[in-house]
Amino acid sequence: MDLVKVEIRYLDNVEWQQDLNLTTGAHVDVWRINIANHLSFIGELTKLLLPDEINRAGRYYQEKDRQRFVMSRGALRIILGRYLGQQPEDLRFDIGPNKKPFVKTTGATVNYNVSHSDEWVTIAVSKTGVGIDTEKIDRSFAYKEILADNFSEDEISFINQNNPEEKFILLWTRKEAITKLTSQGLDERLKDIPSLDGNHQINNKIINSSKEIKLITFKLDDNNLATLAYESEDQVAIRFYDIDLL
Template sequence: MTMAQVEVNIQLAETIYWQPETECNFEPENTVDVWRIYIPLYKDQTAHFLNLLQPDEIVRANRYVQEKDRIRFIISRAALREIVSRYINQPAKGIIFGSGPNKKPFIVGAALRYNVSHSANWVLIAISKTDVGVDTETIDASFKFESILEDYFSPAEISFINGNPKNFFLLWTRKEALTKATAQGLDENLKHIPSLDGMHITNTNILKTDKNWLVKSFKTDAENQGSIVCEKIIKKLCFFEIKLSKNV
């Protein structure tokens, strides 16, 4: 029996333009909107943003031991609520989030899909009407990634990384964003999930999906790598910045 196959098209965006929120029509037909939020702008406003969160989110926030992690969670959840509210025309505080297979998040009663990632000073939020995954990672030159290469990367990928932290985090964000889009999580297949530039053909049992995918990598900023994954039917990727309301 022939194993079904899917396509994964992986590209590197040399430059992208982060547009102001006024350029977004909040109607993602055949598009994916990627939003970035700079956490330090809002770290003194967490009391305001807490008012947007539901009780279970506040409980989750208070589980963080490090205050910086708590603040990042509060801001990322408030940002998600404020952004989603503009797409579905509902009050931010009243939006209900659910959890599907493998804990893939969804918006109750809305035809939107979303995914969130955060690292260091940034939060990335991807919005679409089809499955989507996003990841951002700080390029940390001190991270000892060599010990995990053989477990999570193919020989060709290890050769490409060649001890370079920038190359490692480029490929890592691609693999993680793919697993988030397909809701499979980081499992034993990670080594076989493609991450090098170009068109790849892989078996459906590797990605656990019968959909074809587009992977686009970009710089969140000079020190942070990002990757977005969406279904290949998507016609356009848009990148936006938002100024969150400081009064709720």
């Protein structure tokens, strides 16, 4: 049995900055975009999409869901285009192993992952594999119904302390971020995937990876949490950006 190290921590203070010196290297970049504040860009973002992406947007019944898709897809094209030195509308995407999407490029290696919840879209970009999950802290969600199937006894004890709804979302984003990083999906192994602060040694078959994984959780605002998961044996710089669509 091969063991994989998973290191998990919470980042209290995040400094969001404007994009400068966008290169892939020994760092991981996290981007956020507030959907409500950028609705005036929907028309311009739609022009960046390919016909199949526009068709996908049109299949959403709710207007807010269509807007979220256009916003996340358009922002992804703009961001990746800046790293790769390409026009956003020229980028082409494909599906890799375990149905994980990737951008086709003959230049620098760029891995990415996208998540959205409430009024936020988050995008992680790195040379190594990345996963990101964003969730709204929903005080009305019946979280207790899914604890036994998805969390260990220690995790359930942690959640059931004070402010359980936020603690549930905290741990849930961590499990989701790992599964998005490794493309394993939400299956019966979710209960055994670690989510508490600290260092963990996990069977590589459970984690679906042979590489060391690091997780960092942070707040987008008072009502939304996000967790970044990335592959690295060393601590690397995490850069946080607010996207500027102007």
